[in-house]
Amino acid sequence: MAISSSIQAQFFLSLKSSIPSYASLVDEVAETLNVSMDSAYRRIRGEKLLDFDELRVLCKRFNVSLDKFFSMESDSIIFQGKTNTYQEESMVEWMEDVLSQLNLVNSFSNKHVYFLVKDMPPFHHYYHPALAGFKFFFWMKSILLFENLKNAKFSISDNHFERFREVTQKTIKVYNRVPTSEIWNEEGLNTTLRQIEVYHEMGLIKNPEDTITLYRCVMEVIDHLEKMADSGRKSILGQAPTEDCAEYKMYLNEIVLGDNTFMAELGDSKITYLNHSVMYFIGSMDKKFNDSMFKNLDNLMKRSTLISGTGEKERRQFFNKLRKKVESKMHVMEV
Template identity: 25%
Template sequence: MKKKLFHYIKNKIPDNNSFIDVVSDVLGLSYDASYRRINGKTTLSFEEGFKLIKHFNIPLNDIYNAQDSNKININKKVNREDTPGLHEYFNEVSSIMNQFRRLKNSKYTYASKDFPIYHSLETNLLRKFKIYIYSHFLSKNKTGVQKTKFEKFVTPKVLDDVAQKVTDVFKRIKSDEIWNENIINTTLFQIKHLLELNLISPKSALSICDDLTKNIQIIEKRAINGHIEETKVDFNLYYNKMINLNNSILITSDSDNKFIIPYTPLSFFSIDDKNTTREIESYYEKQLLYSKKISGNAGMERELFFSILYGKINLMKKQIRIKESTEELLL
């Protein structure tokens, strides 16, 4: 078991890191003490083994050769549904993606039911809007929600900073994103809902729509180029209306895989089991074969797809202007 544990860890760390140094740092031991444990000259204690398993997030199935292939370990990450919980959630996402960014041939595949949060955080006003939604309407503590209007909301700097970390790390990993034309529906509904509650002015709502358009234009440019301009990392965009898009994300690399699926806005399950993630990877590969690639040379399909998104935003802006003119008449 010990040999398998150290072999697993060795495959998880980047090639430019010293294996012994990494183990030494995790266990808080000297270089020589770690070397003796790795080579079997000193017994690795149960506590030390557990510490390594926990630090490197190693599935116990992989270490103990569990025979029942129908049972796997699923990790559950629960965050508080408030502003500190949102900060923790962003930090967790950033940390996971940074771990994979350092591995060879890392890539993520995202089945986007909603506009991906890491894209939403890219432009200032849409970022403020999304953080406002998370901080107020997804919180268990409803006290005072009706008193805080969007215009008076100030994004905490710590959230702004960690949100930027999230967008930055996603730009540094190759990606396959699967979208359909419903991807911005939730965002548009949120704008409409806040208007109905009088928690946002028509003027601000129109500005958010403009910022959403700006955000979509950034994605369209990446789709045209087939890469992210700032980092030159591959960006592949696909259209598929047939499969169930559920905001799940599969992250793969030469040495490690992870599948993440949300079950509340700030909490998610993650699976590291190799066989399961390979099955999911195979499933996504098949779905991509039956999807329309709308990045790169697919000019006509891409233009049609993005025109639908822009059309939805323009329709929402017309509805907002009608509400704005009605309110002016009432005055």
């Protein structure tokens, strides 16, 4: 049994949008199906229809679903993603998956990322080793529920950042090359600040001085974000933008609370990632859904204040409010 040529054409179009721009679709199909280049071309052009076994192999290889091709007019939206396996290696797998998604986006010449911020994006935590180490510890202990951390307490000296240094640095490097628009409001820091505060109150931070240090790290990240917003370019903490640093746009929306929606433009296609289970995402390349999501984000940006590269007064006011949030936490510690 085979599918129609029109559905097959849409299927291969979807495959093409799921591979890096430098990769050859015909090479990938020929290798996956173990057929000649000519035979692969014939399948892509619809001259030879795929059978179900070939569909199964291609779907598995390219991690795509056929559901949307057999229900084009339905209201169903197909998402793909991973869930928490509650295994010791799940943290590394999560970070490598984030890196691979960024590498996919970066492989396209026409690319852009949009982030509707509820919590400060994970990439910004990576700028500071101590802050990143705390986030890794929190995720592993309280979200991924690592058994070996059940009775553990956080300490900066334990250097939880080190085991993830390589993948973290690669992630920052790629992220800084992808043009990005982020929609923020004053609530964007609340989750990280609350995590630090709760761990301190529960006695899960060994040394109270480490709590103060973490708040200072957040202040340094705020300073860095303000510098990026001022220049309109991404950069590494403590460094000026380099030639390969991408555009950075920051919008302030004082009405809408974000939900960590992450959308990426990949050439002529788009993919939307929705947050679930605190730190995981599921993604969809459904065109109708993505067009609607992009329209929503575009409308939000039009109704927000651009505070990167312009809007100096609003930018200063916004970042001063973020600093006051952190200062209030530090003041309680020092009393």
